[in-house]
Amino acid sequence: MDDIPPHSGIRERLGLRPIINVSGTMTALGASIAVPDAIAATTAILPEFVEIDDLHRIASRTVARLTGAEAGFVTASCSAGMTLAVAACMTGADLARIEQLPNPAGMRARVPIMPGHMVSYDAPVEQAIRLAGATVVPFGQATSVKPYQLEAVLDDQTACAFHVVSHHCVGCGQLPLGEFAAICRSRNVPAVVDAASEYDLRGLIAAGADLVCYSAHKFLGGPTAGIVAGRKDLVRATFLQNMGIGRGMKGGKESILGTIAALEAWERRDHAAARRIERATLDLWRERPAGDRARP
């Protein structure tokens, strides 16, 4: 609880209503309360010039250390990361292709996804894919997908296959990421994962994903930003999209450094203690109304 900065009165000055957030990290509620390290890093870098590619190099190393991936990249949001990751699988490091997007002529542009993963995070997952110029190719059924259906949909026009890890997804009948990624690998197709709000920074790379997209402003308590972790060649191609469609989705110095700080704070945090505090809060909320009912 020491992590929570003192209340500044900013909401009152702006005439905004107080919020008791019992729903989690919601964009509509300002995502998360940033951790002090992220606030300090953001404040420290804002008044400085900086060679932004050097900052990107540090971010890549930090993301790699925390996720177990080869490299990492920070962009505007997880949604931006999803679009740029798909774009990277379409263009590789070819700058002419990067400038050509969102016109996919001459590129692999099919992106298979399970219908049970075509969810909304207040915007459609499919749209983040289409924004790169790709064509979404649903395969299998909403409540049932078999390995042969993924094998059949992967062809020589496939840019990557897309997998979503979220409580929004259909809960039964989906191909688990490990199996999904193994089939993709056997066909030499990158598996791209949206794991925006998953607390698991290492498990998805370990399960075989080639690129994983996270939000910095959800469980990490960072500034508004997105993280793409994965294979070095694909992360580089994702970064290079900043010379194309990624320009309008770029993370500034404060987002990049704030994300690095949030990741480092996550690395140092006593996660068991944080869980105990959350548990105690939930228990309190459950017990208090019960106690009130018991009163005459």
Ligand SMILES: *Cc1c(COP(=O)(O)O)cnc(C)c1O
């Ligand atoms: C929140 C969320 C996103 C979008 O994340 P942003 O960083 O806000 O763009 C994408 N996918 C899922 C499953 C989410 O929960």
